[in-house]
Amino acid sequence: MQKYIPENDSFISFVKTDGLVSTNLVSLLPDNLGNIWVASADKGLFRFNITDTIFTRYTKHSGLVSNKFSKVRFKLSTVELLFGGSNGFNLFSPGFIIKRASIPRPFFGNLYVNYKQAFPNLNDFPDRNFSTEVTNIKIELRSTDNVNPERYYYQCMLEGYDEDWIDVDRKYREISYSYVPAGDYNFKYRIGDGDRWSTYTAKCTFDFEQAFYNTWWFKLLIIIFIIIIVIAIIKQRIFDLNNRNKNLELEQRLFRLQMNPHFMFNSLLAIQNFVFKKDIKEAGNYISDFARLFRLILDNSRSEFIILDKEIETLRLYLKLQALRYENKFSYNISIDESIDVDNVMIPPMLAQPIIENSIEHGIFKKSTSGKIDINYNLDGDKIYFEVNDDGVGLSATKDSEKYSTHKSSALNITRERLKVLAKKHKYIVKFVIEEIVENNVVKGTRVGFYLPFRYRELNNKI
Known part of the structure; x- marks a missing residue:
């Protein structure tokens, strides 16, 4: 699939990394919302946003009767779209399906402590105790959508430290904290599509033990030492x-x-x-x-x-x-x-x-x-x-x-x-x-x- 650019008389090709995971495309149909719907013979239905050039994939898990489509497609007067497939017809309103598309499930990736990888999969260790000095942690935020994760919104919160949810960059999807005070914290992470947030929230706990130089007895020793000096x-x-x-x-x-x-x-x-x-x-x-x-x-x-x-x-x-x-x-x-x-x-x-x-x-x-x-x-x-x-x-x-x-x-x-x-x-x-x-x-x-x-x-x- 290609997009024509009239300004310079050129074409842009879309591939798997753009979210178009199928090369066996059978039909195209525009809607009244500025999208082009692309049917594939094996990978389901794709919605292409012309403005953002983003592909969104819909499958049987999204409510379609089949992932295999034919060349049959039709736009009804009520602005509903009809696509033919191996198990029958798929009739839907684009506005409704856009809003009600399923949000991928959030989960954690790698955990880095003091700029070094500490756990390759934080999900296997949801409760972490840091007994040594920790100056920085970085958490990778992942989702079940590995094709086009950038089209979603990501938020996280370290309860007891953050006052509200923190927006995370959609491209890099990672969050860092430096010099967090000692204590027990719950970390939460969620994904949204712009209209709503996922019902499932990924969670883990962190226990930051106080560094010895921040303890009251160490500060008292320093004061005594200074007085002695x-x-x-x-x-x-x-x-x-x-x-x-x-x-x-x-x-x-x-x-x-x-x-x-x-x-x-x-x-x-x-x-x-x-x-x-x-x-x-x-x-x-x-x-x-x-x-x-x-x-x-x-x-x-x-x-x-x-x-x-x-x-x-x-x-x-x-x-x-x-x-x-x-x-x-x-x-x-x-x-x-x-x-x-x-x-x-x-x-x-x-x-x-x-x-x-x-x-x-x-x-x-x-x-x-x-x-x-x-x-x-x-x-x-x-x-x-x-x-x-x-x-x-x-x-x-x-x-x-x-x-x-x-x-x-x-x-x-x-x-x-x-x-x-x-x-x-x-x-x-x-x-x-x-x-x-x-x-x-x-x-x-x-x-x-x-x-x-x-x-x-x-x-x-x-x-």
Whole structure:
């Protein structure tokens, strides 16, 4: 069967996919409603809507006496149509048969969960429980009319979720739901022909269990977790501020130890002695060293880390002036591990000088003979181990001295506290050693040592 298109002088052929399932056509007859009725010799009667170009098939199930028609057809004056067939005549009013044609039975096709096919035939599993997280379901809607299903209307409703019936696209005939709240739902689906809906409605039930992240206990846990995080952040902030304040206080106390008024006064007296002896050149050199030392102390106190070379320069100037003050009663040596790059390695300042001062004033000074101080910087893994060895009188000989116990314990305690603050910040274990050097049961001096964190100037990273 073909339709002529006068606008472009062409024909359109109709085939099985258009709803014309028979190729053995025997007669045509138009009605007064804009339709053409087509009789077949084996597949029943077809109504062709000229406007929509849609074929509707009628068979014995629709009320015809037979599916086999002859060439006999006739249009009565009452607008009724008559078609002859193998078992007699079929007489009907087109308007009545159009309205009363049977509506196909609805049923379900595939069910897709989270965009994956879950059940190839939902009809076999009408009651579904979803215990896992479901974000999307898609249901295919099918009918018993596989020839021309697009001519019908489709509606569905998820009771408890949809407020009313939802119209479904007639071409694709599928419906999707996303993020449906937890609960039990009845899903219904029906088919209509434009005038009425099918008496049979396809039904199934869905039980959506609540996702764990939507449960009240999970939300409560999240709130508690957020509160804990906020409290932890606040506590950490308070801890950091306290740590910073404590560090500043310790730095100030160490700075006061470095700016020891006795050392300053005695150094100036020693320099004055050169002036009285009219050794102006030597006096000028020491004044220059004195000024340079305190300039370095002031500069170093402003930074958390300083270049190791600058720290060593500070210690050399300090020891030089102390040797002058004590009339060269001691010698000193500063030894640095060859693997340490003094121009690039940075260490915390103001930690070595108080230890060296203790060695001079409470170890060497109490000796009747001259003494020696050895200062060592050794690389130990990711830290530097600083050590001061003197050949003074040792701890036992000075522990009963009130001056010693007050001044020395103050310097050591402040240094220990500063090291603890640095260890917390830079995450390393504090090691502070103070012990006598004993050989053959004879005290030969005192050893003090501790670890220092360090950084490289180029990378500006802790190692």
